[in-house]
Amino acid sequence: MARLRFLLPLFALLLVVPSSAHAADKPDEQALYKDGPDGRYLLDGDWLFRKDDADQGVKARWMRTASTAGWTTVKVPNVWNLGDPSNESMAGGVGWYRKDFELPSADSALAWAFRFESVNYRARVWLNGKPLGENAGAYLPFEFDAAGVKRRGTNRLVVRVDSRRLDRDFPPARENADGVPSGGWWNYSGIQREVYLKKLDTVDFQRVQVRPEIDCGTCDATVRMNLNLRNVTNRGQRVTLTGKFGTRSVNFGSKSLGPKAIASFTDSVKIADPKLWSPQSPNLYDVSFTVRVDGKKVAGYSLHSGIRSIKVSQGRLFLNGAPLNVRGMGLHEDSKADGFAITNERREELVNLTREAGGTVLRTHYPMHPYTHELADRLGLLIWEEVPVYSVPTTVLKEPSVRRSAVDEVGRMIETHENHASAMLWSIGNELSSQPGPVQVAYINAAVKFAKQADPTRPVGIAVAAYPSSLCQAEQYKSLDVIGFNNYFGWYPGPSGQIFDRTKLSGYLDAVRACYPNQALMVTEFGAEANRDGPIEEKGTWAFQQEWINYQMTVMSSKPWLSGVVYWALNEFWVRPGWEGGNPRPTAPLHQKGLVTYDGVKKPAFFDIQRWFKQTQQFGPPTGT
Structure with missing residues (x-):
């Protein structure tokens, strides 16, 4: 009994331990x-x-x-x-x-x-x-x-x-x-x-760059591989790097790395008659790299690479020599259950909804999770890849440190996602001042120059607000390959009511084409809020959203020179307290232009978009470009 009395306080103490x-x-x-x-x-x-x-x-x-x-x-x-x-x-x-x-x-x-x-x-x-x-x-x-x-x-x-x-x-x-x-x-x-x-183990992969280059849709490809390895030990190491691209073996050779030193390894392989990646045929090559020290494997790296050519020629985007007229969705990696901390299951849901609607391109305002890119690679979706340099006031952008940070953001985006075939272009911003002055031009030119040096195989673009008052900025945007226009004609009034009348959209787009004859042009946003049943004349109803979308798609589909149209957005997401978004009866803070509600229900307009997207020939025949 005395022993039991001794053990009871000890047992009680053990119960307390987990609290600290x-x-x-x-x-x-x-x-x-x-x-x-x-x-x-x-x-x-x-x-x-x-x-x-x-x-x-x-x-x-x-x-x-x-x-x-x-x-x-x-x-x-x-x-x-x-x-x-x-x-x-x-x-x-x-x-x-x-x-x-x-x-x-x-x-x-x-x-x-x-x-x-x-x-x-x-x-x-x-x-x-x-x-x-x-x-x-x-x-x-x-x-x-x-x-x-x-x-x-x-x-x-x-x-x-x-x-x-x-x-x-x-x-x-x-x-x-x-x-x-x-x-x-x-x-x-x-x-x-x-x-x-x-x-x-001995080394760390600091950067792995696998860059397929191909001049035309029927040409042989060159795959350039650049890797930086860092010695993580405090003594010198002799390391050997080998790799495989598909069935092709690559021997990068051996190098001596001093303590904590970094060494670069480069090589390339020719791929005759490559299996090209495209949304219609998303062919991927298995790629792997192995590092050995004294014959023992110490590190490995694997990825999946798609060989394809994407470029701008004569005012159009071309994929593997075929002109693009893609359709797709903007989205946010958001859910009611998790906010921005979403799961892979949610990412799959968003990608599959885009494909169900007939979309072949995704756009977001910030770099997406790597798994989303892997899904896009595997399933055949292009991604308008963008940094969150969004609505930065000119008074802030004029600071050199801010512009340097923005360019650094572009560089980090490229380094993170450059090996994904799905990355269609690098977008350096969204809805900066619609009348760019010297400050914005300085940022655009610096970001474009940096992006093209980091990755000369992809176009560089920007998304801008579609306002007639700032229609032609040919000199300011001349360094860009692609310009995206965020079109809300007939939904928002715009400054001084200039986009209130939706019938002005057609003429605006024609004027845009005349101003930018050599750049590829896309509509990167268009959308109308909807959260209830009601008459077709009333903003915010299902019927109004459907009619508005059908009008917009009729106009945009009549412009064969457009390289793409993106609806904003696929899914409802949170914006800010008091958000109205042009809806007379909003449900703040929800952005309700989405075609799928926050609870996962497809709105009637989802099926209108689906009909338009699926009847569109999004990939033209190869032209040899």
Whole structure:
């Protein structure tokens, strides 16, 4: 009995321990997308989260605290303001994430790194209380070496996320006359996409570039491969790199890398009679690379490459020598259940809905998740790839640091998605000033020059508001290959009512063609809000949306020189508090131009778009261009 009395207090103490300690996970080797290096371990499962409304976490040293008091359990990806439509939610805040884990291997020869696919917006990262680094910007990945990681026992990864948008961010924070915050679309706060622990054995793939080049739809192809390898050890290494493109083997040779040094490897292969990638035949080649040291494999990388030619000639976009007249959807990676922290199942749903509607192109206002690109590669969808340089005021863009940041955003986008056949072009912005002056021209020219140097195989474009008052900007846009026009004739009034009359659309498009005879032109947005039954004459009804779309498609389909038309948008998504979008009876903060409701129901107009898209010949016969 005395022994039992002794054990009872000990048992009670054990029950208390979990309140001040968090169980460590040992992550599994898995990834939510295929293309990339071997040795990716998904940091999923339970994380801890804590809001920091007073922004006192750094001062209170939350990055070093062991207690779980005040922390709640969440799953990452995660957005902490899901379902909160308040001004405060839109304005953003500070939150902390924490993950306890053990290394999958205690091998002292290995190094480790962390990869974050998207954090909105500013991230500071600590490992075991020591700072690893900082990053600003959402929708693009970043990595930090896991300096100070423990080989055995529990490691603690802590991430401070600051989602408070500034007017120099992309997209910039703005407020209307009533003080309501904006920023292009809803400011979902948190770790929006997944986090990986990367195993590094001797070397790390710093960059992998596989660039198929083909001059015409019937030509042989040249595939140029450029790889940068980093020695992650503290001693010199002699590394050998080999690869395969389809059935073709590539021997890049061997190089000596000093401690922490980076070496470049380049080679190319000729592919006779290649199987071209296109939406009609999305042929992909398996590509792999292997690094060996003293004959032992230490690292591998795999991806899937599509050989195709996309270029602008005589005012048209051509894919494999065939003129394009594509149809497609704009979309946001948003869902009612998860906000921007969506799953692969949701990504598949959005892609499949686009294909069901007859679409062959996707457009979004920011770089999409790698899995969306892999789906597009495999299923045959083109992507208008864009950075979130959206509605940046000229007063902000005039700052050289802002323009440099925007160009850097373009570079990161290209580096992230350049190996995907689905990436149709690089778009450097959306709806900047419709009357570009020297400041915007300086940005456009710098971004175009950088993009063409980084990737000379794709066109560079921009999307602009379709206003007659700023119709012809031939000199300002001369460096661009493609111009997209966001067309809301007959929906919004526009400045001074200039787009109120939808019958002016046809003449406007003809004038645009006359102004830009050598550039490819697309309609990158058109759409009308709808959230209820009602008369055809009343904005915001299903019937009005259907009639408006049919009128618009009739006009745009009569312009055979257009290279494409994109409806905005496929799905409903959150925009900002008080959003009206031209609807006299809105449901803020929902953007309801979508053809599919927030609850996943297809609106009647979905089937009108489907009929128009499917009856359109989107790919012309090859012309030899």
